[in-house]
Amino acid sequence: MKKTAFITLVIVLATILIGCRDERPPNEVNSLEDIPGKTIGALAGTPSARLADELGTARVFYSNDELMYGLSTGTVDCVIMESVNAEELVQEKPEVRILSDTLIEYELRYAVPSENAQLLEVVNSALAELEANGTLRNLRDKYFTGKNYVYVKPEGIKQRPGELILAIAPDSPPYSFKDADGNYTGLDIEVTRAVCDILGVQLVISEVKVEDLVTAVWFARAHLAAGWLPGDINDQVSVSDAYANTAHVVIVRK
Numbered sequence: 434m435k436k437t438a439f440i441t442l443v444i445v446l447a448t449i450l451i452g453c454r455d456e457r458p459p460n461e462v463n464s465l466e467d468i469p470g471k472t473i474g475a476l477a478g479t480p481s482a483r484l485a486d487e488l489g490t491a492r493v494f495y496s497n498d499e500l501m502y503g504l505s506t507g508t509v510d511c512v513i514m515e516s517v518n519a520e521e522l523v524q525e526k527p528e529v530r531i532l533s534d535t536l537i538e539y540e541l542r543y544a545v546p547s548e549n550a551q552l553l554e555v556v557n558s559a560l561a562e563l564e565a566n567g568t569l570r571n572l573r574d575k576y577f578t579g580k581n582y583v584y585v586k587p588e589g590i591k592q593r594p595g596e597l598i599l600a601i602a603p604d605s606p607p608y609s610f611k612d613a614d615g616n617y618t619g620l621d622i623e624v625t626r627a628v629c630d631i632l633g634v635q636l637v638i639s640e641v642k643v644e645d646l647v648t649a650v651w652f653a654r655a656h657l658a659a660g661w662l663p664g665d666i667n668d669q670v671s672v673s674d675a676y677a678n679t680a681h682v683v684i685v686r687k
Contacts, residue, residue, distance in 0.1 A: 464534065465683065468488050472509045474508070481515060517578050523684065530685060538679070538680035540675040540678050541659070541677040541679065542659075549671075556657070575620075599622070601658070602643040607620055
């Protein structure tokens, strides 16, 4: 074989191999209507993973890098992720995009006994203080985007007699769950602990089923219930100001 012919063959083969290496599976998810039944990626232990399981075949990953690799190679058809995390991630990954329509959006609030207007007032006041001093933002970033943040009880707050009973669903990460040492943690619990620190009272956790969160407050088994609350409960309990606003979006290949 002539030298020039050999060089040409090498170039052609290299071009074919590079093309195969760079080729990505075509995107089949262009709207929310395309999602049901698809293989959906999500970070393990997040609400996105539960949404993925409800909508299609869920596949969980343990880091953003693994998640994006799974999307780029076609292991999953799309990814569900909390919007703040998704927007930051997509900026570094030009080969993917976020669908224009939000999958789901909701606010996190407290249910408070309707007859206890004073409790509602002091809880809202504490939330406003935590928003102003950056504690709420740091806690949201911790549980929604993985920020390394440790809440520290402020100094100089006078402890008062009394306790605040919080009703939570115990297995709802990242909002309320038990860590490896068996301690209650999560966004809902850490926010409530910070509220209790401002009020100078002790936090007591009461485990209930998700469907019993509102009734636990209604029947005075708890002072507060935290998390996503149905929109039609104002005739049963009062509702606090929001301490978080979260949305889940869908990431697809371009």
